[in-house]
Amino acid sequence: MTPRRQRMILVGLVLLGVGLAAGFALRAFQENLLYFYSPSEVAAGSAPAGRAFRVGGMVADGSVERAPGSLEVRFVLTDFAHTVPVRYTGVLPDLFREGQGTIARGRLSADGDFIAEEVLAKHDENYMPPEVAQSLVSPPARSE
Amino acid sequence: MRKFWHELASPPHFYRLAGRLSPWFGWVAAVLIVGSGWAGLFWAPPDYQQGDAFRIIYVHVPSAWMSLFVYVVMATAAAIGLIWRIKLAHAVAASCAPLGASFTFLALATGSIWGKPMWGTWWEWDARLTSELILLFLYAGYMALRGSIDDTARADRASAVLALVGVVNVPIIHYSVIWWSSLHQGPTVTKLDAPSIAVSMLVPLLTMSFGFMCYFAAVLLARVRGEVLERERNARWVRQYSGLS
Numbered sequence: 001m002t003p004r005r006q007r008m009i010l011v012g013l014v015l016l017g018v019g020l021a022a023g024f025a026l027r028a029f030q031e032n033l034l035y036f037y038s039p040s041e042v043a044a045g046s047a048p049a050g051r052a053f054r055v056g057g058m059v060a061d062g063s064v065e066r067a068p069g070s071l072e073v074r075f076v077l078t079d080f081a082h083t084v085p086v087r088y089t090g091v092l093p094d095l096f097r098e099g100q101g102t103i104a105r106g107r108l109s110a111d112g113d114f115i116a117e118e119v120l121a122k123h124d125e126n127y128m129p130p131e132v133a134q135s136l137v138s139p140p141a142r143s144e
Numbered sequence: 145m146r147k148f149w150h151e152l153a154s155p156p157h158f159y160r161l162a163g164r165l166s167p168w169f170g171w172v173a174a175v176l177i178v179g180s181g182w183a184g185l186f187w188a189p190p191d192y193q194q195g196d197a198f199r200i201i202y203v204h205v206p207s208a209w210m211s212l213f214v215y216v217v218m219a220t221a222a223a224i225g226l227i228w229r230i231k232l233a234h235a236v237a238a239s240c241a242p243l244g245a246s247f248t249f250l251a252l253a254t255g256s257i258w259g260k261p262m263w264g265t266w267w268e269w270d271a272r273l274t275s276e277l278i279l280l281f282l283y284a285g286y287m288a289l290r291g292s293i294d295d296t297a298r299a300d301r302a303s304a305v306l307a308l309v310g311v312v313n314v315p316i317i318h319y320s321v322i323w324w325s326s327l328h329q330g331p332t333v334t335k336l337d338a339p340s341i342a343v344s345m346l347v348p349l350l351t352m353s354f355g356f357m358c359y360f361a362a363v364l365l366a367r368v369r370g371e372v373l374e375r376e377r378n379a380r381w382v383r384q385y386s387g388l389s
Binding site for chain 2: 034036092093095124127
């Protein structure tokens, strides 16, 4: 075996070893890498009780209620199987609207409401001009 | 064919070739970046949700792609340098790092500027954002490691191993939005399905990416020339070239 061949195998082994190590490490931390839980997971009780976590889903159509004269807002997050009612007081991001993917960070209260400390809008991977969006059969619902 | 590769790896030959090619890449890059910038800002229609704010995509996405592409080039050059003991390949890898770090920084900065109004936050520790930040640290670590070793041959070998180890991060960055639920959206263009972006928005994005690629080629070649001159400063061809002897 030539030295060059040995070095080639060595480089291959380094790549393989690091790849395997990273793969196992990521599998072990799978749960911590999940950025949010879905409403179904919350309903199934797999979301942590007692500590803050994130829940992500679509804002259900017609569920956004704003309290007049304050920044308090209530809405329902859904993954079309289960729902989580959310309460939040604060400024909402530009993309927040009914039918929009949204992530709320906070904790579950005793009455089953999710008290959010932070609400983030999740953008999807679709980009299109407004005319195209309007011509789609089911355009995304807008709350404005 | 063999002769071509042998000539390419010879520093004086590469030095002259790179000097001839670099301006061509530079001009193509300038035309493409200016043209696509104009098309992205004025010709492409506004997005149905984000309005004009989506136009940052024309800087963010090409720089994010380049941040990964440059790393793959750097790691490949490092592997070639390690296996075949080609000094020129190490010079290429060393020249890639600052460029890759700049593209990574640009991707992170433009993403953050877009994220504040759209998501409602400058920064979140989600899988895509965190793995891209690790890429920036890999580039920085690579440059720091090179800088800390005086002997060029030892610096080449040590940093090449670091570059190879870091390559595991590249697929993690790409698949982070598919493997884990993340705040960052999934892939729009680089998927097996048809791209989920209107053609009039996609065309400037692709030409801009090609412009970034040409810019990288132009600057990389110029950087490698400088790196080669410094490494070969005692060689006869450099002394003849610079009129020192």
